């Protein structure tokens with residue numbers, strides 16, 4: 622709280638701030654990285670597979686030489702968003718901040734994978750609007766509550782059913798499914814066979830390749846992206862590089 626007039630003035634949102642342009646444009650960074658920055662936004666119930674598929678996809682992208690970052694609800698809530706809970710307002714602020722962070726990565730040409738329940742359509746759409754249509758790829762893990770609850774990897778559904786967690790998504794808190802996501806992933810295919818996380822990640826990878834975010838050439842190592850090159854150095858246990866100029 623700002624108690625003095627001077628402190629209130631300093632805290633005022635009506636500040637005289639000016640946008641500062643950088644000297645290296647996003648396009649130049651993307652050319653150097655041989656990829657196009659974007660956010661792949663995973664939404665779905667707890668236990669729907671968001672983290673698993675995001676991790677699998679990141680691994681696959683890294684092996685192709687793409688530079689990525691992975692933001693996960695549980696992890697981000699340990700740091701940046703440790704002051705937020707799960708009421709509607711806090712979830713909105715959680716998604717707003719993560720949206721801003723992903724924008725910073727995307728403006729650096731990086732492929733950001735964001736794995737958040739993000740249960741409210743309005744919050745997701747706000748991030749989409751902030752990033753722009755080509756930079757925001759919504760991936761809906763359309764997995765029924767019964768399946769997520771049967772998995773109950775963290776035992777949270779059991780606690781929620783027992784009333785020990787209040788406001789748990791899908792139990793006594795809403796989840797608003799996306800109406801027109803770029804990609805929908807379901808737990809079973811048309812023949813009712815289970816779909817594994819690798820197949821789901823492959824579906825997203827195909828989308829990223831066919832829409833020009835990463836090149837298919839990366840896949841057969843015809844082109845080595847900077848990230849793969851860095852991995853090669855690490856694999857060869859190169860000495861620490863001296864970056865001084």
Ligand SMILES: Nc1ncnc2c1ncn2[C@@H]1O[C@H](COP(=O)(O)OS(=O)(=O)O)[C@@H](OP(=O)(O)O)[C@H]1O
Pocket residue numbers: 666667668671672693694695698707711712713715716736737738739740775777786787788789790794
């Ligand atoms: N009340 C309640 N509702 C839903 N989830 C809960 C809750 N309390 C704790 N958790 C754990 O927090 C993880 C979800 O965090 P998110 O940041 O993704 O949530 S949100 O997008 O702000 O709704 C979620 O992780 P995932 O299971 O990976 O989805 C849970 O482990």
Ligand SMILES: Nc1ncnc2c1ncn2[C@@H]1O[C@H](COP(=O)(O)OP(=O)(O)O)[C@@H](O)[C@H]1O
Pocket residue numbers: 665666667668669670671672673674736772774808815816817818821
């Ligand atoms: N496609 C899948 N098929 C079967 N089990 C899966 C699949 N994806 C994830 N799982 C399993 O479901 C559980 C929850 O996955 P997780 O990625 O933690 O979900 P979320 O991040 O949405 O909470 C884990 O035990 C995981 O191994």
